[in-house]
Amino acid sequence: RDDGLLYGPGAMPFSELPFAVELPDSLPPISCLDLEGLSAVGKKSLVKTFEELCALINELMDFSGSFVPQEKMVEFIATWIFSTYLAPDLHVSSSLWITGPPGSGKSKLLEIISAFSYLGVTVSAHTTTAALRDLASLGGTVCWDEAEVFTSEQPRLDPEKQGILLAGLRKETAFAALREPDRRKGWVTRYVPVFCFKAFTAVKKPKEPL
16 A cells, blocks of 8 residues: 555554455564564474474575585574574673675575574674674674675774674673763773674685684
């Protein structure tokens, strides 16, 4: 329709549309940025959810050129996604570096990871430092698409962003320094926890320390 009317929860009922709307009874959580998504994970069998996630990844991705068979790669990605939900209780995280030639499906895989990971959000060089820091401080999954900036000998990236993205994999050391104004002391340094899981895509392999 082009008359500006909205249909769905909180708006006009679907029954008033001139056609039938048929939606599946249940959908896997596309994101856990809302309470409804979190509740769906808790109520559904984890084994069943894992199987459905594997089936989805297997349907959308082709890992025939990878270092392990299709089935193993599918299970590996699904397991990594599941592990992101343990971030609040873990002391060590891990990062994924998805590499391959242009057109190999890196961004599509990152899209899947971002959609199903704990507080998954796809970011880029244009994402503000504040938004990146807030996401990391919540323990969300940072999904950086086209991370070619990390493959050069001298990465040109905002120092604060680089500090967040290259923060240690251990919770005890993953902090970002933030300078804030203070009425009494002028400027003070506050250390923000940025412990989180991260996934990157790039054509080339990363330089150290990634």
